[in-house]
Amino acid sequence: xxxxxxxxxxxxxxxxxxxxxxxxxxxxxxxxxxxxxxxxxxxxxxxxxxxxxxxxxxxxxxxxxxxxxxxxxxxxxxxxxxxxxxxxxxxxxxxxxxxxxxxxxxxxxxxxxxxxxxxxxxxxxxxxxxxxxxxxxxxxxxxxxxxxxxxxxxxxxxxxxxxxxxxxxxxxxxxxxxxx
Numbered sequence: 001x002x003x004x005x006x007x008x009x010x011x012x013x014x015x016x017x018x019x020x021x022x023x024x025x026x027x028x029x030x031x032x033x034x035x036x037x038x039x040x041x042x043x044x045x046x047x048x049x050x051x052x053x054x055x056x057x058x059x060x061x062x063x064x065x066x067x068x069x070x071x072x073x074x075x076x077x078x079x080x081x082x083x084x085x086x087x088x089x090x091x092x093x094x095x096x097x098x099x100x101x102x103x104x105x106x107x108x109x110x111x112x113x114x115x116x117x118x119x120x121x122x123x124x125x126x127x128x129x130x131x132x133x134x135x136x137x138x139x140x141x142x143x144x145x146x147x148x149x150x151x152x153x154x155x156x157x158x159x160x161x162x163x164x165x166x167x168x169x170x171x172x173x174x175x176x177x178x179x180x
Contacts, residue, residue: 052064090158121150
């Protein structure tokens with residue numbers, strides 16, 4: 001039996017090819033619609049607001065999106081970012097929490113390179129201590145305790161926390177896309 005003469009096999013191959021092309025076309029259309037409606041960026045923003053949300057300080061999400069690193073991502077195309085890396089998340093969060101202690105206590109001095117003498121870990125701890133009592137403050141305090149006063153370890157814990165949360169967010173985003 002010749003392969004080219006088998007009509008049933010040719011029909012099955014043709015159907016598989018058509019199905020693959022249609023699924024690729026639908027994926028492209030869905031991604032384009034999400035880009036135009038900024039769905040992914042809105043979902044990320046809501047998720048970060050939920051992650052950083054606390055009854056004691058409900059402005060943390062706004063402070064995060066107003067941070068220069070995150071705001072800089074928005075200015076590229078005047079759109080909310082659809083992706084924020086875990087490294088950028090941890091850097092921005094540490095900056096937000098440590099900055100008030102820098103402003104409130106300028107007497108800490110600077111070295112010859114105009115860099116603050118206080119180490120970032122100390123400033124972060126002071127910033128957490130100055131926060132209003134709440135679940136978010138308790139969570140950050142547990143990260144400080146687990147880090148053993150090691151700034152790199154603290155950043156790694158913040159990044160892991162963010163990555164774990166984003167995995168769940170990614171799952172809910174995919175589920176919402178299937179429902180549409």
